[in-house]
Amino acid sequence: MSQFDIVLVRFLLASLASVAAGLTVWALCLLLRRLLPALAMQRTGWLLAQLTVVAAFAVTLVPQQQRIRLLPPVDIEAVDAAVTRYIEPARPAAVMAVPAPPADAAGNTKSSWLAALALCWFAAYVAGLGWHTARLWRAQRLLRQLAASGSPAPIGDNGVPVIEVDAAVPPMLLGLSRPRLLIPRHLRAFDPAQQRLIVEHELTHWRRRDVHWMLAGVLLQTLLWFNPFMRLLRASLLWAQELGCDRDVLRGRPAQERKAYAAALVAQLKLQCLPVGTALAFGGVSVETVKARVALIRTPASAAHGARVRLAAVAALVATGFGSYALQPALAWQGAATPAGVLHCLALADAATGQPLLRQGQCDARVTPASTFNIAVSLMGYDSGILQDEHAPRLPFREGYPAWNASWRASTDPTEWIHNSNLWYAQQVATQVGVPAFQRYLDRFGYGNRDTTGDAGADNGWRLSWVNSSLRISADEQVAFLRRLVNRDLGLSAKTYDMTSRLLKIRTLANGWDVYGKTGTGSPVGPDGKDDRAHAYGWFVGWAVKGNRTVVFAHLNQDQQEQADAAGPRAREALLRVLPAQLDAL
Template sequence: MNPTELLMFRFLLASGGCIAAGLAVWAAMALCRRALPAVASQRSVWLLGQVTIVAAFLLILLPHSERLRLVPPIEIESVAQAHVALPDNSPATNSAASASATPSVETAGPSWLALGAQAWLLCYLLGLGYAIARLLQARRILTSLAASGGRLRAPHQHDGFINNVPLAPKVIEVDAPISPMLFGLFRPRLLLPVHLRRFETAQQQMMVEHELTHLRRHDLHWISASVLLQTLLWFNPFMRVLRANLSWALELGCDRDVLSGRPATQRKAYAAALVAQLKMQRSPATNALAFGAVSARTLAGRIALIREPGAMSHGRWTRLAAFAALASVLMGSLALQPTLAWRGDSASPPPEPVAQTSPSPISPAASTNAVSCTELADAASGKRLIREGQCDERITPASTFNIAVSLMGYDSGILEDEHAPRMPFRKEYVHWNPAWRTATDPTTWFTHSVLWFAQQVTSQLGAARFQGYVNSFNYGNQDVSGDPGKDNGLALSWVSSSLKISPAEQVTFLRKVVNRQLPLAPKAYDMTSRIMQPETLDNGWKIHGKTGTASPVLPDGRDDPAHQYGWYVGWASKGERTIVFARMALERRQEGFAGGRVKEAFLHDMRRRLDTL
């Protein structure tokens, strides 16, 4: 699956996820409104509800740590299969002889899900264009309406303005059946219908003050942000509902400010003016960035507030309750949204032996990868040669961290050469792997990833020096604190614990190793390269690499019994050319180690591709 296809699948998943988040936001707001009626008048709550839905949409689009997900991944069949073409002069039965041949790729027809993802992306773009066109059309209508009216240049020209008060926005009187209306984000204009002059002077002044209160409260900025978010997620019906409630909250807020401290007679006159205005006007432009529309749907609530001004009083606890509900929705949407996984072609040929010195090959079985990446870069220039998959996803480095431990050990003098020091095995050491139950030197440590040997090196370094090396390497998230409350950073921080690194960061680190750009003694580089025991491919490339295997950690802190991370990182050299690489995959757990299978699959593929990079 190429990055474009993956992005389309993510976009489809994010679209569905944000609708689910919208439903949850609306349900949470309905509960808050029932328990706390004052929520309805909180403009910040409704805008934050829209922001929560957009945040859920964006979070699903981005790669995430598997620790944050509680739902199993959605498995997608791969839409492309690669077949190796045998040379013309080679017999069909001699498949091993074709290992270095250039592959030809046949692309299978796209799956129905891929077609669906493409169709939805096209629909989204068309819908976005239509929504923007409607906004522009609504603005043109308002601009034309303003151009047809006459501008008021002094307060005394209209009874709605108190004498000697300057006209802050541009005021235009129009002969049209509209409500008093404020529009224009950057150049605010106030439209007043001619029929407003038929109202009592006090009513005119309160209605004009209502619109000017919108201006003072910066309500045009609030509604503009809301309309922008609704336009981006035009397909989500809950964005429209939340925008409507935000408009209502803004009207309620202005009503409250205008009527504050006024006697009951003026409040009744204001309510009567709203009812009369509703009878005179036509349907308001719902897509305009404007205020002032009086609608039958909201009129009852506004009049109820006028009659009982204390019913909608708001306080800090009202906002906190609503914000807590929205935060819960956002965290829940992140935890309950599944990731994407895809299955490769299970009929692909098994890998051939890597080199004369390699052990018997491990046949990689078909796996389901919720997270995977292959990244290669030129060691000299840093130019990225290949990036496939989720290469910015940080996970545990597992035994690939032994490259860093080796550099630390030789630089500090704890390690001496390939075979010294030779440390004896003790029963209290970690020894679940039979290969670890014997005396071990640096070479056998690196070959068999002997955990207790690395722990002896880090314990001799001490916490401060160990942290200093990790910081100077700029290694991943640089967190070697270990598991919370267990004080095991020196022993286990790099094994399904606090220290995490992405494949892209692995490549950056290895470039510094190859180019000797870390603050280390030359011996550290020389000896680390020796104990990595290079393997030579049949096309001449020499590989220095390190595998790693570890389990993902479930939300409850237990190791995932069904999956394993597999790593293979290092560099390949031929002549004057050196390429650094990192390959990582999350596999279903099976017999053997994921790191070994990832290595074999990587070298099987790279032996054909290295010469073309």
């Protein structure tokens, strides 16, 4: 499955996640409204409810840090593989294959039902979004035309232009920066006191900035037009705005004026015939909401606990939003946290032309570079003058440095660093390079995803981003990076290329090829936030030279169960056993 297909699948799952979040949020709001009836009058809760649903949609779209997930990751490729057939890419019969996982976990997708479904849904979403946007634009155009057909109303100056129109519409407020109040001509038949209250209602909307709140609700509903709960939440937001205006307009008024106001609501609902969805209208949302508004006008709800209601609503929605994020299954994205045994790649390419000579397996899957990143650190160190030659500088080991291997607890020079994959030595070089230059080098190298943020909230990017953390790279990207290295196309000094090559020399094969390379051992991050060593990644990347011919290679294997020895050296030895035959067959 291509990266574009994965993006489409992620969009499909994000859409489903938003519907699930909408159901949860709507049920929570109904419960809170029953326990705290005053919640219905609070705009904040309903708009935050819509934002929570949109957030659930958004967090599924973006790659997430696996260390803070509560559910195990879902591998998109593995789901697709369960219902589709894979075919082995063609290769010359004389070329020997490196031992790999079962055939159904490697190769290319012959057909992808999941990708096809995701593409169909994306096309439907775009069409639906276009239709709803056009509908919104038509409604706005209709209201503008209606306002243009009217004339100034004989009502006192209220700071907002009042336009009288000959149409059976409710009084409504239009415009974000230049408000206009539209009132129907039939309003002249109302009692003058009722007219004043109606106008005051709409002006209160403007003072409360309800037009802006309404626009936010409209835009959020349009964005997730397919989600029925967004429509319900927006209707509740409009209802809360009307209730809030009723409360503010009638605060402190006598019972006679309250009765007249309620009668105006009912009378207006009987007279209007044009539905309004993009403006704030005095007539209310529906017959049911008008009934509820009249009941609250007769028996006002106490607003003494409004702050507590807002706090309860915000706290519940924040908890729901965080739960949606934490309980959202993290999706495998470019090789992140892939299930056991599904990752294998062997890629060889001609260094001069870039022509692929062999490509088996999932070579576009990104995983941690682990110690293969020492190649990049070596280039940084020599180019910056921090590293001098094969044996200088020799740095002393200090307590507190990583000491996962016994060989690390000793003074170390560049040769020993590369040979022993010494993490603390690489960290000391990276520290002297400095964070800004470190990032600039990665950008110049085009190294993987170039993400040096490290673990979420840990501020350890310069020390650990390349060890089972944020920095990831695929075998294809390793090959591209190594091609630029051997072609001396990274904008570095000649000494940098020469010294790095000396450190990486492995051996000369029996058929005369000189092999340079670096191993790496890493792990996916499990659902508990810990490294899953039972499914370790083993890297061996580098190049082979014979005469005027240079071939770059990247070999990646993933374990299916925990092994006593490191996965990187095993990947190296597996490839070196068959590499002479591979190279001779090219």
